[in-house]
Amino acid sequence: MTPLLGPRTLERLARLDLGAARAAGGAPGGERLAGGAGTGTLFREHRTYAPGDDLRYVDWNAFGRLRSLHVKVFEREESVDVHLLLDRSASMGAGPGSKLETALRVAGLVGAVGLARNAVVRLQPVPAPEGADDGPRAYRGRGGTGPLLDALRRVPGGARAPLGRALRPAFPRLRRRGLALLVSDFLDEGDEPADGWRRAVDFLRHRRVRLVAVHVVAPEERDPPVDGPLRLVDAESGDELALDFDASARERYRARFAAHLREVGAYLRRREASHVVVDAGRDDAALLRTLLAAGVLR
Amino acid sequence: MEFLRPAAFALLALALPLVALHLRVRRRRRVAVSSLRLWRDVAAPGGGRAGLRRLHETTALALALAALAAAATALADPVTGAPPPPPRGLVLVLDGSATMNARGAGGATRFDAARDAARALVARLAPGDDVTLWLAAGAPQVLVSPTTDRAQVAVALDAARPTLEPPSLLAAVELARLALRTRGNAAPLCVVTDAPGSAALAGAAEPVGDAALHVISVGGAGASNAGVVGAVPAPGGVRVRVRATDGPAASRRLVVASDAGGVVASLPVELAAGDETTRDVALPRGTRGRVTVRLEPPDEFPDDDAAALVLDDAPPLRVLVTAPSARPTPYLLEALRAQPELVDAAAARLADAVPPASAYDGVDVVVAEGALPAGLPATLPHVVFAETAAPVREPVVWGVGTHPVLDGVDLASLRLDRAGALVPRAGERPLVESAAGVLAVAGEAGGVRHVRFGFRADASTLPLEAAFPLLVRNALRWVRGGAAPPPAVRAGAPVPLAGLVPRGTPRVDLVLDGVAHAADLGPDGAEPLAPLPLPGGARRLDVVLPGGALQATTAVQWALPAGVRVGAAAEGPSLADALPALAPRRAPGEPLRRHARSFALAAALLAALGALAAAPRGAPARAAAAV
Numbered sequence: 001m002t003p004l005l006g007p008r009t010l011e012r013l014a015r016l017d018l019g020a021a022r023a024a025g026g027a028p029g030g031e032r033l034a035g036g037a038g039t040g041t042l043f044r045e046h047r048t049y050a051p052g053d054d055l056r057y058v059d060w061n062a063f064g065r066l067r068s069l070h071v072k073v074f075e076r077e078e079s080v081d082v083h084l085l086l087d088r089s090a091s092m093g094a095g096p097g098s099k100l101e102t103a104l105r106v107a108g109l110v111g112a113v114g115l116a117r118n119a120v121v122r123l124q125p126v127p128a129p130e131g132a133d134d135g136p137r138a139y140r141g142r143g144g145t146g147p148l149l150d151a152l153r154r155v156p157g158g159a160r161a162p163l164g165r166a167l168r169p170a171f172p173r174l175r176r177r178g179l180a181l182l183v184s185d186f187l188d189e190g191d192e193p194a195d196g197w198r199r200a201v202d203f204l205r206h207r208r209v210r211l212v213a214v215h216v217v218a219p220e221e222r223d224p225p226v227d228g229p230l231r232l233v234d235a236e237s238g239d240e241l242a243l244d245f246d247a248s249a250r251e252r253y254r255a256r257f258a259a260h261l262r263e264v265g266a267y268l269r270r271r272e273a274s275h276v277v278v279d280a281g282r283d284d285a286a287l288l289r290t291l292l293a294a295g296v297l298r
Numbered sequence: 299m300e301f302l303r304p305a306a307f308a309l310l311a312l313a314l315p316l317v318a319l320h321l322r323v324r325r326r327r328r329v330a331v332s333s334l335r336l337w338r339d340v341a342a343p344g345g346g347r348a349g350l351r352r353l354h355e356t357t358a359l360a361l362a363l364a365a366l367a368a369a370a371t372a373l374a375d376p377v378t379g380a381p382p383p384p385p386r387g388l389v390l391v392l393d394g395s396a397t398m399n400a401r402g403a404g405g406a407t408r409f410d411a412a413r414d415a416a417r418a419l420v421a422r423l424a425p426g427d428d429v430t431l432w433l434a435a436g437a438p439q440v441l442v443s444p445t446t447d448r449a450q451v452a453v454a455l456d457a458a459r460p461t462l463e464p465p466s467l468l469a470a471v472e473l474a475r476l477a478l479r480t481r482g483n484a485a486p487l488c489v490v491t492d493a494p495g496s497a498a499l500a501g502a503a504e505p506v507g508d509a510a511l512h513v514i515s516v517g518g519a520g521a522s523n524a525g526v527v528g529a530v531p532a533p534g535g536v537r538v539r540v541r542a543t544d545g546p547a548a549s550r551r552l553v554v555a556s557d558a559g560g561v562v563a564s565l566p567v568e569l570a571a572g573d574e575t576t577r578d579v580a581l582p583r584g585t586r587g588r589v590t591v592r593l594e595p596p597d598e599f600p601d602d603d604a605a606a607l608v609l610d611d612a613p614p615l616r617v618l619v620t621a622p623s624a625r626p627t628p629y630l631l632e633a634l635r636a637q638p639e640l641v642d643a644a645a646a647r648l649a650d651a652v653p654p655a656s657a658y659d660g661v662d663v664v665v666a667e668g669a670l671p672a673g674l675p676a677t678l679p680h681v682v683f684a685e686t687a688a689p690v691r692e693p694v695v696w697g698v699g700t701h702p703v704l705d706g707v708d709l710a711s712l713r714l715d716r717a718g719a720l721v722p723r724a725g726e727r728p729l730v731e732s733a734a735g736v737l738a739v740a741g742e743a744g745g746v747r748h749v750r751f752g753f754r755a756d757a758s759t760l761p762l763e764a765a766f767p768l769l770v771r772n773a774l775r776w777v778r779g780g781a782a783p784p785p786a787v788r789a790g791a792p793v794p795l796a797g798l799v800p801r802g803t804p805r806v807d808l809v810l811d812g813v814a815h816a817a818d819l820g821p822d823g824a825e826p827l828a829p830l831p832l833p834g835g836a837r838r839l840d841v842v843l844p845g846g847a848l849q850a851t852t853a854v855q856w857a858l859p860a861g862v863r864v865g866a867a868a869e870g871p872s873l874a875d876a877l878p879a880l881a882p883r884r885a886p887g888e889p890l891r892r893h894a895r896s897f898a899l900a901a902a903l904l905a906a907l908g909a910l911a912a913a914p915r916g917a918p919a920r921a922a923a924a925v
Contacts (some may be wrong), residue, residue, distance in 0.1 A: 089331035091333055092332075093332070099332075165365075170878045185332060187333035187335065188333070189333070189335055218332070221332065224329075226327070226329055228323070228327070229325070229326040229327070230322060230326055230327055230328075230329050230330070231326035231327065231328045232330075232331045232334055232337050233328055233329065233331065234331065234332075234333060234334040235331065235332050235333070236333070239334055240336050241337055241338060242326055242341075243337060243340065244352075245340075246353055249340050249341070252339075252340045253336065253337070257336055260336060272742055
């Protein structure tokens with residue numbers, strides 16, 4: 001089986017960090033700096049001892065030379081919960097070059113960086129696959145990268161549950177804030193408006209997670225390589241639509257798709273979520289450049 | 299409406315792939331998309347234009363199918379009116395044998411009837427039918443190769459003439475059948491003859507494998523023929539030989555008519571098939587010039603019922619024949635007897651080599667054999683066959699002169715046992731020359747002509763030559779003097795114009811049976827060929843100068859060829875019965891018109907242009923698996 005991410009990609013990920021974790025509110029003990037002084041292992045500065053300071057941080061070597069008490073101040077390090085929420089609906093397709101495959105690799109990239117930074121990475125395909133009712137599996141530490149990538153490679157596609165309805169039981173009740181990476185094509189409107197991707201976004205916002213929405217777009221969705229009379233079949237519902245796709249219809253479709261992208265982005269921004277658009281089928285380097293440019297990684 | 303090429307409608311099979319292509323183009327390809335939401339928004343406002351596109355496609359298909367149908371209709375060559383009959387052919391074999399010259403009661407020959415039957419058959423054919431015309435006589439010949447040109451057939455029929463040859467129907471039928479087989483044609487084969495079912499068609503009467511054989515009989519149920527096969531002047535009249543070849547015994551009259559005085563003699567003759575008789579017809583004294591001997595009434599072959607001859611103006615010669623012991627060679631005597639119009643047999647005398655002077659009394663010409671008799675009066679013309687004193691054995695003849703004595707005589711093959719060389723005297727012209735010298739001369743002395751041969755007739759092959767009597771006749775005529783008789787000309791042979799036509803005459807007309815045949819003589823005075831009368835018979839041939847002067851009169855003799863028998867016409871289908879089977883007449887109907895083809899072509903063009911105009915624009919559909 002082809003590995004989801006190549007060795008060179010993994011080597012590059014080791015030098016990256018999660019760009020959105022600061023606002024995600026992580027737990028102490030992580031490998032990423034929390035932005036203030038803390039109890040981490042990374043020395044930050046000395047300061048004069050003040051009553052109440054923990055005597056464990058008094059630098060006795062400095063007292064021997066200076067004959068004054070100073071305490072060592074360390075960088076505050078915290079661990080972040082990274083929730084990889086993968087839309088595995090039928091609209092995402094399957095196989096090489098599909099949106100699902102791109103979504104898996106995006107999740108692998110972010111997950112691997114998180115594990116490298118001692119984050120707790122939880123993988124949650126939406127909807128949850130059958131037999132995975134025990135909630136998302138958590139991966140920790142650099143050793144969790146391999147299992148995470150293997151698990152990602154085994155995520156099946158073709159699900160037909162609405163994203164918003166499927167996310168609620170799959171997403172765990174959080175004990176702390178974290179980073180939620182929702183990777184989807186945001187085409188699932190659901191049987192009812194409340195079941196679609198908007199419901200999922202709102203649900204995650206209420207869980208007070210830092211939401212990063214990765215919007216996977218297939219190239220043929222931007223410019224459909226078809227023409228003439230068509231009978232379109234919805235990949236999820238199976239509904240059919242007869243359409244004569246001529247030049248004018250193509251222009252209307254392009255405009256409608258661009259509006260869709262703007263609509264998704266505006267909705268996410270209103271809910272303080274990041275909206276990152278990636279094209280399906282791109283290689284790891286291109287995906288990394290997109291994630292770095294969007295600030296998801298740094 | 300009918301179609302000349304209905305197979306062109308197979309082109310309509312192209313409609314199937316056309317419709318299949320249209321359905322394939324129009325078929326909506328199933329494309330899986332992630333969501334229909336975006337597409338629904340696209341589809342809603344475009345429904346009207348898609349409907350217009352489908353209308354265009356349907357219209358284009360309809361017009362393309364219409365163009366295809368119109369093109370197929372045009373290629374099928376539609377015609378209105380009566381349907382054309384299927385092409386067929388007809389092979390006509392006309393019996394051109396001598397018996398087809400037989401004339402019926404109306405004066406028309408059997409060949410005329412055969413020609414009319416052929417015309418009737420050809421007239422019944424459809425325009426596309428081809429006609430082949432054979433003439434079966436002697437070696438069968440093709441008069442008209444297979445053609446649909448009716449004018450060519452008509453011209454050939456008009457020009458066709460029966461020959462004097464025996465029939466060759468069987469050979470013609472077999473050749474025509476072979477030609478049909480080679481061409482892969484099964485056209486009916488029709489033989490028009492006066493003797494169907496006879497031996498001439500034995501073997502061909504069986505049904506032919508690939509071509510039906512029809513025999514149309516022309517002529518009466520029987521035929522009789524008797525003709526004048528010879529007429530020569532005889533003392534006091536003419537000697538006529540009459541032969542009957544066919545038919546029952548019949549009484550006829552032998553009538554002699556003079557150009558100047560009408561009928562001058564008539565006598566009855568009884569003729570049965572196979573009979574040949576010779577009759578001497580006495581003519582009134584003074585009958586001269588051209589006379590015609592005719593059997594009356596005419597039979598079915600009237601062309602051989604008459605013969606013409608020209609009687610000499612001069613009376614027969616009284617000839618004295620001298621020979622040793624008064625015993626000339628029998629060849630000489632027979633040759634003299636063969637000239638009854640020239641030699642008066644009653645007045646002829648025999649004498650030895652030295653006749654008395656009284657023997658020359660009342661003699662016109664002396665014919666001497668062995669030696670020139672002593673005491674021959676110088677005023678007597680003579681012909682001498684005598685060796686000289688020193689004969690040469692077997693002299694080789696190497697030269698023959700040109701002289702009226704040698705008219706019609708060829709001595710090139712003459713062989714001599716002994717001959718004496720003659721020394722031509724003044725006024726003598728050599729006739730025969732050899733290595734030993736001149737062997738014969740003709741000359742004139744004191745206005746008296748003579749002919750000398752340096753050999754005896756019995757010492758040469760001369761008596762064995764067919765021309766020996768002719769040589770004797772020429773010699774007697776020449777020594778007698780006077781106007782020369784009109785030269786005899788055989789049909790098809792050169793007409794001797796020397797002495798008749800002045801040099802430099804550009805052209806003459808040869809008038810035969812009232813028909814003038816122009817003959818260009820050219821700068822070298824070429825002799826034209828005597829016209830060939832068909833059917834044959836005695837004919838008067840006039841040579842007419844541009845000034846209209848009659849220059850000569852001669853006769854052309856014709857006789858029924860040997861081996862030709864006039865047989866009775868056998869039973870056969872009548873012409874009226876045969877015509878419908880051979881060439882059914884097309885029912886009268888509306889004339890064929892082909893305007894429909896033009897209309898169909900125009901419709902096809904317009905429909906094709908309409909299909910192009912109505913075809914929807916846009917790039918062809920591309921394949922896609924999913925969107």
